[in-house]
């Protein structure tokens with residue numbers, strides 16, 4: 001799943017390259033520091049920190065509370081299934097997204113680096129219902145760049161916890177700004193919130209768009225305009 005994300009992220013940046021942005025290639029493993037962090041292993045560790053038996057008991061309670069019989073055949077394994085699912089969806093709570101930005105590379109780069117269309121799933125903290133969509137993450141490097149897939153890893157880590165889209169957007173921007181000392185960072189997120197589409201006001205098709213701009217993207221209208229063209233082309 002993570003691998004698909006990286007691929008789609010890289011595809012997005014490739015199209016940015018076609019439109020004139022400079023995109024450093026993914027650094028090769030041999031260029032990496034010896035203490036390479038294994039993300040798969042890291043993910044497993046975070047899953048273990050979630051108290052699944054407690055979730056199972058709570059889900060059983062919810063089933064009883066709505067008038068269901070949690071012991072009937074179809075629901076018998078549901079609490080355990082939901083517990084495993086929550087462990088996955090909230091794994092970011094026990095992950096520090098900074099770990100994905102530790103390895104950076106000295107590289108002269110005067111152009112915007114954009115990874116577009118990073119798909120993500122998150123959980124609205126007000127209703128515990130999913131919201132999902134695309135994140136576009138851009139930065140204008142200072143003296144250092146990171147591997148492109150790391151930007152997708154940061155989105156993933158920040159998304160996998162109870163969230164609101166506005167905060168998620170700001171968190172990603174601040175993380176990149178702080179860790180990379182970039183000259184500017186821009187994050188645009190577009191998402192569909194199931195708490196708006198299947199309950200409450202029930203407006204399917206509505207898209208929430210949030211953005212967070214730092215440094216040159218905030219101060220310079222022309223840099224911001226260039227970014228929007230890279231993300232949306234001239235067709236939106």
Ligand SMILES: [Zn+2]
Pocket residue numbers: 124125126127128129193195196
């Ligand atoms: Zn909600």
